Amino acid sequence: MTDPTQKTAGVRVRFAPSPTGYLHVGGARTALFNWLFARHHGGVMILRIEDTDAERNKPELVQGIIDGLKWLGVDWDEGPFYQSQRTELYRAAAKKCLANGTAFRCYCPADKYAGGDYAESGAQDEEPKGGGPRRVTRCSCRDGKPSTPAVKPAIRFKVPVGGKTKFADAVFGQREFSNDEIEDFVLLRSGKGDEEFGQSMYQLGVVVDDIDMRVTHVIRGADHISNTPKQVLLYGALGATPPIFPHVPLILGADKSRLSKRHGATDVNMYRAEGFLPEAFRNFLALLGWSPGGDEEFLRTKDLIAKFLLEGVSRTNAVFDRPKLEWFNTQYLQRLPIEELLPEVENELKRSGLWKPEWSTGAAPGPEGRDHAWFERTVDLLRPRIRLLPDFSRWARAFFSDEFTRDPAAKEKFWKDPKVPELLAKLADALGHLKEWNHDACDHATRAVAEAGGTKAALLINATRVAIVGQAVAPPLFETMVVLGQQRVVRRLHDAVAGSAKA
Numbered sequence: 001m002t003d004p005t006q007k008t009a010g011v012r013v014r015f016a017p018s019p020t021g022y023l024h025v026g027g028a029r030t031a032l033f034n035w036l037f038a039r040h041h042g043g044v045m046i047l048r049i050e051d052t053d054a055e056r057n058k059p060e061l062v063q064g065i066i067d068g069l070k071w072l073g074v075d076w077d078e079g080p081f082y083q084s085q086r087t088e089l090y091r092a093a094a095k096k097c098l099a100n101g102t103a104f105r106c107y108c109p110a111d112k113y114a115g116g117d118y119a120e121s122g123a124q125d126e127e128p129k130g131g132g133p134r135r136v137t138r139c140s141c142r143d144g145k146p147s148t149p150a151v152k153p154a155i156r157f158k159v160p161v162g163g164k165t166k167f168a169d170a171v172f173g174q175r176e177f178s179n180d181e182i183e184d185f186v187l188l189r190s191g192k193g194d195e196e197f198g199q200s201m202y203q204l205g206v207v208v209d210d211i212d213m214r215v216t217h218v219i220r221g222a223d224h225i226s227n228t229p230k231q232v233l234l235y236g237a238l239g240a241t242p243p244i245f246p247h248v249p250l251i252l253g254a255d256k257s258r259l260s261k262r263h264g265a266t267d268v269n270m271y272r273a274e275g276f277l278p279e280a281f282r283n284f285l286a287l288l289g290w291s292p293g294g295d296e297e298f299l300r301t302k303d304l305i306a307k308f309l310l311e312g313v314s315r316t317n318a319v320f321d322r323p324k325l326e327w328f329n330t331q332y333l334q335r336l337p338i339e340e341l342l343p344e345v346e347n348e349l350k351r352s353g354l355w356k357p358e359w360s361t362g363a364a365p366g367p368e369g370r371d372h373a374w375f376e377r378t379v380d381l382l383r384p385r386i387r388l389l390p391d392f393s394r395w396a397r398a399f400f401s402d403e404f405t406r407d408p409a410a411k412e413k414f415w416k417d418p419k420v421p422e423l424l425a426k427l428a429d430a431l432g433h434l435k436e437w438n439h440d441a442c443d444h445a446t447r448a449v450a451e452a453g454g455t456k457a458a459l460l461i462n463a464t465r466v467a468i469v470g471q472a473v474a475p476p477l478f479e480t481m482v483v484l485g486q487q488r489v490v491r492r493l494h495d496a497v498a499g500s501a502k503a
Contacts, residue, residue: 011043012216013071015076016206018050019061022267023068023336023478024222025320026251026261029285033248035074035288036308047079047212050206052199054084068268071278072285073301075128078213084203089187093238094155094187095210102237103187105144105153108139134223155188155197156300165229171313172222177229185230203227207234215243222247222317246310249289249317260344275389276325277344280332284325288318298331333383336375345379345392368485377481378451381475398469399483406436406496409470414462423453423460424467428493431486440474442481467496 015031017023023031038045048068049055083090085344097103125352140147142158159182189198200208210218229452235242253263253310260266271281283299291314292307294298297305333341350353358366365371382396398404414420430445446464450457461477468489481489 011041014046018054020232106141110454148176152190280329284328348389406470
């Protein structure tokens with residue numbers, strides 16, 4: 001017999017963020033899971049903005065959510081749809097529930113029950129002494145006995161008395177909830193001014209939209225499990241079949257508490273600003289609560305799509321491990337085909353003002369022969385030592401610009417020998433007379449100057465590295481010399497000597 005929680009024909013999924021905050025890591029992971037599932041099954045990905053909460057919405061955050069999704073590589077086939085533009089659809093659904101007896105007009109004022117807004121939350125929740133299930137108090141309005149007839153009513157769902165509401169969760173298995181623990185939740189708020197009714201509440205809007213958009217799988221965080229019985233009841237009231245509900249585990253911080261700002265950046269766009277590669281972040285995020293079924297961790301996006309199945313989603317909460325994310329980023333920096341990495345480095349250099357047009361594909365070489373081939377060789381030389389994209393314009397700045405500073409700590413360590421200025425001057429002269437500029441020629445010339453000066457080659461190699469790139473740690477010296485070019489290396493050596501004389 002086919003498992004009803006695994007139907008995949010005509011897959012339609014949605015990501016439905018609320019613009020009351022940024023695109024946080026948990027939301028991005030939910031969007032990614034939906035996207036991978038849709039792409040795996042050749043289905044449809046829908047983007048829906050749930051912006052009905054006028055008091056808490058921040059419209060400017062919508063663009064941040066969209067930008068974050070685009071950076072993450074999560075595209076959509078339909079939308080974005082905005083719930084604020086679909087009000088009449090929700091009102092019609094609520095009135096349908098009124099007509100078929102599954103909803104009622106509630107006249108209870110907002111302050112009827114202490115400790116909560118009755119018109120919003122639905123009922124007085126009584127916590128029983130000694131634990132056990134909570135009890136929900138029903139108001140008289142559901143029985144046609146308005147508590148305050150003069151007040152404009154809200155529309156509230158009439159939860160059945162007694163019995164259980166059940167659904168099959170594609171991750172957590174069969175779930176059931178006692179109806180006596182589910183409040184008569186609000187569908188439409190009471191109207192203001194000339195309006196008969198106000199805005200739709202979350203439970204109604206999400207169900208009406210999922211029905212209208214023919215959503216087949218609602219993949220979302222496990223914190224939504226408590227919403228699901230209410231929505232299952234609503235599907236029945238509207239004469240629709242509920243979708244499949246795969247709830248995915250939550251993401252925790254390193255201390256095993258719910259991921260929050262105190263654990264560091266939680267806005268996806270912050271990781272973009274820090275310089276993480278989008279595919280590395282995608283790979284890392286996909287493995288938070290999902291496994292492809294083996295030990296492999298480095299999974300290109302095409303591999304994630306090919307392997308993504310709901311069976312791989314864990315019931316155990318995931319832990320956001322920042323060092324692991326950084327490991328993924330270095331792996332991608334080192335292992336991506338160079339032609340895929342170059343555009344990311346180009347964007348970083350443009351952001352920092354270091355980019356030169358002659359480094360573009362097909363452009364004529366610039367001064368000292370630098371062209372696209374040079375740019376490719378340089379990035380390939382640097383990437384084993386790069387952690388984040390801004391390292392190209394900060395730590396490796398000297399490879400792309402003559403305007404760089406020499407690290408004082410490196411100078412203190414490697415220029416303290418009084419022989420260094422004389423050795424650097426002699427090396428500049430020797431390198432300037434080389435007929436061929438390659439690794440072996442630079443190596444031979446440097447070691448010859450060290451030997452003639454009666455010093456170890458390591459002293460001159462380290463001093464030269466600081467002179468020409470400003471850092472104590474950099475790619476191998478002679479490969480660095482070749483990439484920088486003869487004129488630039490000789491000029492920087494002379495500049496280092498002149499600077500040491502002034503110090």
